[in-house]
Amino acid sequence: MKLIQSATELQKLLDIDRAEGKTIGFVPTMGALHQGHISLVRLAQKSCDVVVVSIYVNPLQFGPEEDFEKYPRTLNQDQELLEANGVQYLFAPTVEEIYPNGTEITQRAGVVGSTFEGASRPGHFDGMLTVVNRLMEIVQPNAVVFGEKDAQQVFIVKKLIGARFRDCEFIEGPTLREESGLALSSRNRFLRQEERSDAESIYHHLSQMKTQLEAGAAVSEVIAEHTKAIETAAKAKLEYLAVIDPQLFRPVDDKHRGPAKIIVAAKVGEVRLIDNLNVKAING
Structure with a gap:
C-alpha cells in the first residue's frame, strides 16, 4: 500500500491503473478507522480492482463549538489496518492540498441540509459536500462507498454524485454494530x-x-x-x-x-x- 499526500501524485498513479484497464473504488473517511470502515473497503473491493481510502479531518464540516481539535487522529494505526486489508492507496492530504485556494464553501446542501443534522450543526453539510466534491474530482472513481449510519449524509451525497459524477456508482454500506446493538463509531x-x-x-x-x-x-x-x-x-x-x-x-x-x-x-x-x-x- 502507498501512503500519498499529494493529489497530483495520486492522480498520476490512478491514471496508470486506468491505462491498464483497472477500475477505481473510493472510500472517503476521517480516519480513526474501525471494522465498520473495513466493511466499506470490502464493498469497494468487490466492485473495483483498485481501492483508494482517504483520511482527512475536514475543518469545514465542524462548527466553532464542535470537536474538530479533539476528533481522534490515528494515522499510523489506520495505515496498518488498511494495509492488512489489501488497500492499494491511502490518501492523507494536508488542508493546503485539499483547499489550495483557501477553505471556502463551494457546494450547498439546500433545504434538506438545514434539517436534523443540519439544524443541530449549521453549515455542516455544506462543508461536507465541499470536501466530498473536491475528493471526487481528485480520485475520479468508478464507485464510491458511504456507510448508511450517516443517513442524511448518504441522502445528500447521493444527489451530488448523481448530478456531478454520473459515471460513478454510489454504494451504500450497511451499519455494523457491536453485539449490544451500538453502531460502530x-x-x-x-x-x-x-x-x-x-x-x-x-x-x-x-x-x-x-x-x-x-x-x-x-x-x-x-x-x-x-x-x-x-x-x-x-x-x-x-x-x-x-x-x-x-x-x-x-x-x-x-x-x-x-x-x-x-x-x-x-x-x-x-x-x-x-x-x-x-x-x-x-x-x-
Missing part, C-alpha cells in the same frame, strides 16, 4: 464505561419503535413514547428523534403509508451519537 472510544449502557439502549429503543410501527402503531405516539424513554431511562440528551420518508428525508405523519426510516441524534455524556433504522412499511 469513531466516537465510541470516548464513552465512559458507565455511559455505554445508556448509549446501547438507544438502539434498543429504535428496534422497539421499528416493531411498533411495522405493527401499525401511530407515528406520533411512538415518537412521543420513546422520546420520553430515551431522555429518562437512557439519560441521553436528545437532539432529534424522527420518522422520515427515505425518498424525501422529511418527517412523516400518522397518515404515511410505505417504507420509512427512524433517525436519532443524542448526546450521552459528552459524546454525540447518531443512528438510524429502516422500517419496512408503516400501515402497510
Whole structure:
C-alpha cells in the first residue's frame, strides 16, 4: 500500500491503473478507522480492482463549538489496518492540498441540509459536500462507498454524485454494530464505561419503535413514547428523534403509508451519537 499526500501524485498513479484497464473504488473517511470502515473497503473491493481510502479531518464540516481539535487522529494505526486489508492507496492530504485556494464553501446542501443534522450543526453539510466534491474530482472513481449510519449524509451525497459524477456508482454500506446493538463509531472510544449502557439502549429503543410501527402503531405516539424513554431511562440528551420518508428525508405523519426510516441524534455524556433504522412499511 502507498501512503500519498499529494493529489497530483495520486492522480498520476490512478491514471496508470486506468491505462491498464483497472477500475477505481473510493472510500472517503476521517480516519480513526474501525471494522465498520473495513466493511466499506470490502464493498469497494468487490466492485473495483483498485481501492483508494482517504483520511482527512475536514475543518469545514465542524462548527466553532464542535470537536474538530479533539476528533481522534490515528494515522499510523489506520495505515496498518488498511494495509492488512489489501488497500492499494491511502490518501492523507494536508488542508493546503485539499483547499489550495483557501477553505471556502463551494457546494450547498439546500433545504434538506438545514434539517436534523443540519439544524443541530449549521453549515455542516455544506462543508461536507465541499470536501466530498473536491475528493471526487481528485480520485475520479468508478464507485464510491458511504456507510448508511450517516443517513442524511448518504441522502445528500447521493444527489451530488448523481448530478456531478454520473459515471460513478454510489454504494451504500450497511451499519455494523457491536453485539449490544451500538453502531460502530469513531466516537465510541470516548464513552465512559458507565455511559455505554445508556448509549446501547438507544438502539434498543429504535428496534422497539421499528416493531411498533411495522405493527401499525401511530407515528406520533411512538415518537412521543420513546422520546420520553430515551431522555429518562437512557439519560441521553436528545437532539432529534424522527420518522422520515427515505425518498424525501422529511418527517412523516400518522397518515404515511410505505417504507420509512427512524433517525436519532443524542448526546450521552459528552459524546454525540447518531443512528438510524429502516422500517419496512408503516400501515402497510
